[in-house]
Amino acid sequence: MKKLTTKRFLQTLSEMFPDAHCELNHRNAFELTIAVLLSAQCTDKKVNQVTERLFEKYKTPEDYLAVSLEELQEDIKQIGLYKNKAKHIQELCRMLLEQYNGEIPDKHEELVKLPGVGRKTANVIVSTWFGVPALAVDTHVERIAKRLGFCEETDTPLQVEKTLMKKIPKAEWTNSHHRLIFFGRYHCKAQNPQCAVCPLQDACPAFQRGLKKTKKTAIN
DNA sequence: CTCCCGATAT
DNA sequence: ATATCAGGAG
Known part of the structure; x- marks a missing residue:
């Protein structure tokens, strides 16, 4: 099997998904942050269904702090992991008002201090909203990198991120992430x-190992 | 490492 | 019935 070059990989992705973009609906950095926080272990489609109502009811950090924790929980219940997420949202809003003048910071090191915001979420915010090159590694990116043999099977998301950043030109980080x-x-x-x-x-190690479970084989 | 967790696809 | 979904915190 011939080795899959980064160049071919990037070229193929750009042809398959030339208009790849953030699919979480948002109108500003604050809404994007809430949406990404809610998206952990949930589909973007479901997050968008919930945020359509949520962003009409809650427009500022003050709005999220004006209701009880239980009320916010009910408003995001369909997302799953809702107790943690509701608590994180209110604590995040409190910190924004107390330390950041109510605004989402544009620095990665500040973003990860916010409750419910880890490395992946911070990367999505700086790259998608603030235009800072970053390669957020979520469940999809990790799976693809491992299947195609760009990293070791046992690598952590941070190790995957570092490997991809070395292989992909910085100017292509954000595009490649979405693709x-x-x-x-x-x-x-x-x-x-x-x-x-x-x-x-032809160049996929996972396929060579017998990944192709695209169809059920007939019983002989 | 475990826990959080409802909705959807298979 | 089980796997998976734009992870993060303790």
């Missing part, structure tokens, strides 16, 4: 990967 998400979400899916129609099949 990796689309590739993982719509093509190289966790449960039903489209190996049969994959342009990278």
Whole structure:
């Protein structure tokens, strides 16, 4: 099997998903932060369904602090992990008002101090909203990097991020991040990967190992 | 490492 | 019935 070069990988992704972008609906940095925080272990589609109502009711940090924790929990319950997320949102809003003049900071090191905001979420915020090159590694990016052999199977998300940043030019980090998400979400899916129609099949280590469970084989 | 957790796809 | 979903905190 021939080695999959970074160049071919990036070229293929750009052809498959030229318009890859952030699919979490938002109108400002504050809404983006809430949306990304809510998106942990949940689909973007469900987050958008909930935030459509949520962002009409809550427009400022003060709004989230004006209701009880229980009321906020009910408003985001469909997302899952709602007790932690509701608590994080209110504590995040309190910190924004007390330490950041009510505004979302534009620095990664400040963002990760916010409750419910870890490295991945901070990377999404700085790259998507503030235009700072970053490569957020979520469940999709990690899965793709490992299937295609860009990193070790046992690597942590941080190790995957460092490896990808070395292989991909800085100017392409944010684009590549979104294309990796689309590739993982719509093509190289966790449960039903489209190996049969994959342009990278010939150079995919996972496919060689027998990943191709795209169809049930007939019983002989 | 475990826990958080409802909705959806398979 | 089980796996997975734009993870983070303790």
